[in-house]
Amino acid sequence: MARILIVDDQEMMRDSLAATLARAGHEVVAANDGPVAVTRLGTTRFDLMITDLKMPKMTGLELLGEAKRLRAEMPVVVMTAFATVNTAVEAMKMGAYDYIQKPFDGDEIRLLVERTLEHNRLIRENQALRTMAEMNGPRPMVGSSVVMTEVKEKIELVAKSNVTVLVTGASGTGKEVVARLLHAQSERSERPMLAVNCAALSENLLESELFGHEKGAFTGADRMRRGRFELADGGTLLLDEVSEIPTGLQAKLLRVLQESQFERVGSSLTQQVDVRVVATTNRNLVAAVGEGKFRQDLYYRLNVVPIELPALSQRLEDIPELSRHFLHQIAKRDKSVFRHIESDAVRVMQRYGWPGNVRELQNIIERACVLEREPGVIRSATIEPWLRGTMSPAAAAGDLAGHPLAMIEKQVIMSTLEKFKGHRIKTATALGIGVRTLGMKLKKWREEEEVAAVSV
Ligand SMILES: Nc1ncnc2c1ncn2[C@@H]1O[C@H](COP(=O)(O)OP(=O)(O)OP(=O)(O)O)[C@@H](O)[C@H]1O
Ligand SMILES: [Mg+2]
Incomplete structure (x- = not known):
C-alpha cells in the first residue's frame, strides 16, 4: 500500500x-x-x-x-x-x-x-x-554493442591514470558499474573505494560527510569524525549525482580536486590526501553551468575524461547478453536451474523502451524467474504484460503496420511535433504539409480529447 x-x-x-x-x-x-x-x-x-x-x-x-x-x-x-x-x-x-x-x-x-x-x-x-556495504568489489560490465565496446576500451585506457572521470547517463545505465571498474583496474584497487550520494544529504551533513568534522564543530558533533576524502585516501571516491552538490560546497570541492587539500569542519588544520575522484550525473551539467547552478571551473575540473553511457533503448542488441548474464547470476545465487529465454520473449524485450534502463531489465528478469510457472524457460507470455506502454523508438516506427491510417497520421504528426519541440512551422515543413493544415488537425484532435477526457 x-x-x-x-x-x-x-x-x-x-x-x-x-x-x-x-x-x-x-x-x-x-x-x-x-x-x-x-x-x-x-x-x-x-x-x-x-x-x-x-x-x-x-x-x-x-x-x-x-x-x-x-x-x-x-x-x-x-x-x-x-x-x-x-x-x-x-x-x-x-x-x-x-x-x-x-x-x-x-x-x-x-x-x-x-x-x-x-x-x-x-x-x-x-x-x-550501498551506504551499508560500501563498494564491495567490481561487477562485470556486460554488452558487446559498438558503444559499450568503446566504453570498455575507454575505461581500460584511463583506469591506470589518476584523472577525474565524469560518468554521465540516465538512471540505471550502469554509471556505478563503470566507477567500480575504474577502481578495480587501477593501481588503487587494494585501497578502499567509497561513495557519497550528493543528492541524499543536506548541505551541512554533506559537508561533514565529505570532509569530516572536529568534536564540537556543531550541535551534536560529540566526537571527531573523518570524512570520506580522508577515509578514501590512496583509493577512489565516487561522487554520485554530483550535479546536486550545493553551491556553498562547490568551492571546497574544487579545491580538494585541484590541490588535494581541505579542512575538517570546525578545524583550521589542513589535510592532504591522495584520492581519485569519479563523479556521476544523470543531469546535463552544461545546462546547470548555463543556469548558474554549477560552477564552470568545477565542471571543467570534473570533466577531464567524460564517459557517456547510452540508454538501453539505444543498444537493444545488448539485451540477449544482458538477460543471460542476469539469469546466470540468479541461478548461481539461488542454486536454481538456469532458465532459457524464448526468442519471442527476447523480441518483446527489444521492442520495449526501458525507461529504467539496465536496472529495469534486471528487475524484470528477476521477477520473471519468480513468477514463471513453466520450468527452465522464460516465456514471452509471462513478461509481455509487464512491458506494455513505453515503446523503443525503433519499435514505434515498425509498429505502424496494420493500424488505421488516421491513427498513424496522428502518431507521426505528434512525434514529429515532439521532435521539433512543438515548433509548428518546422513540423509542417518536415512532413510536407501546410502549417494551416497542421493547425486544423491539432485543433480537431484537441476537441476530440476534451470530449474523451470528460467521459473517463
Ligand atoms: N553493462 C552492464 N552489465 C551488467 N550489469 C549492469 C550493466 N549496467 C548496469 N548493470 C546493473 O544494473 C543495475 C544499475 O546499474 P548502476 O547502479 O550502475 O546504474 P546507475 O547508472 O548508477 O543508476 P542511477 O543513476 O540510478 O544511480 C546494477 O545492478 C548494475 O549491476
Ligand atoms: Mg548510481
Whole structure:
C-alpha cells in the first residue's frame, strides 16, 4: 500500500482516479489545484504524485518543480492530453518519472502506478544498501554493442591514470558499474573505494560527510569524525549525482580536486590526501553551468575524461547478453536451474523502451524467474504484460503496420511535433504539409480529447 497524491482540477477525473487507486489498496489524497498540493507536500510524505498538466492557478510543470524541491525522492507521473504531449516531454526532462495519456482506463493507470512504485523502491533500496556495504568489489560490465565496446576500451585506457572521470547517463545505465571498474583496474584497487550520494544529504551533513568534522564543530558533533576524502585516501571516491552538490560546497570541492587539500569542519588544520575522484550525473551539467547552478571551473575540473553511457533503448542488441548474464547470476545465487529465454520473449524485450534502463531489465528478469510457472524457460507470455506502454523508438516506427491510417497520421504528426519541440512551422515543413493544415488537425484532435477526457 502506498500513499498517493492526485492533483487535477476536473472533479470527475479526480474522483474516478481516486476510486480506482483506492480499490487497488492505496491511500489516496486528492487536491484540486497546485497550491493545495504544495501545502500537502509540505507536511506529508507521499510515495507518488499523479498530476494533470493543464490547471488554473499553477501549471503541472510548476507543481512538478515545487515537488522536486520539497520531495526530491518522490516519483511524479503526469497526465496529459494529446495536445500537451510536448509539455509531458518537458516534464520528463524536469524529472517526472513517466506520463500517461488521457483518456486511460483503470488497468493502465494501476499498472503504471505499480511499476513506478516498484522502480522507486528499488532505487532507494540500492542507495540504502550501498551506504551499508560500501563498494564491495567490481561487477562485470556486460554488452558487446559498438558503444559499450568503446566504453570498455575507454575505461581500460584511463583506469591506470589518476584523472577525474565524469560518468554521465540516465538512471540505471550502469554509471556505478563503470566507477567500480575504474577502481578495480587501477593501481588503487587494494585501497578502499567509497561513495557519497550528493543528492541524499543536506548541505551541512554533506559537508561533514565529505570532509569530516572536529568534536564540537556543531550541535551534536560529540566526537571527531573523518570524512570520506580522508577515509578514501590512496583509493577512489565516487561522487554520485554530483550535479546536486550545493553551491556553498562547490568551492571546497574544487579545491580538494585541484590541490588535494581541505579542512575538517570546525578545524583550521589542513589535510592532504591522495584520492581519485569519479563523479556521476544523470543531469546535463552544461545546462546547470548555463543556469548558474554549477560552477564552470568545477565542471571543467570534473570533466577531464567524460564517459557517456547510452540508454538501453539505444543498444537493444545488448539485451540477449544482458538477460543471460542476469539469469546466470540468479541461478548461481539461488542454486536454481538456469532458465532459457524464448526468442519471442527476447523480441518483446527489444521492442520495449526501458525507461529504467539496465536496472529495469534486471528487475524484470528477476521477477520473471519468480513468477514463471513453466520450468527452465522464460516465456514471452509471462513478461509481455509487464512491458506494455513505453515503446523503443525503433519499435514505434515498425509498429505502424496494420493500424488505421488516421491513427498513424496522428502518431507521426505528434512525434514529429515532439521532435521539433512543438515548433509548428518546422513540423509542417518536415512532413510536407501546410502549417494551416497542421493547425486544423491539432485543433480537431484537441476537441476530440476534451470530449474523451470528460467521459473517463
Ligand atoms: N553493462 C552492464 N552489465 C551488467 N550489469 C549492469 C550493466 N549496467 C548496469 N548493470 C546493473 O544494473 C543495475 C544499475 O546499474 P548502476 O547502479 O550502475 O546504474 P546507475 O547508472 O548508477 O543508476 P542511477 O543513476 O540510478 O544511480 C546494477 O545492478 C548494475 O549491476
Ligand atoms: Mg548510481
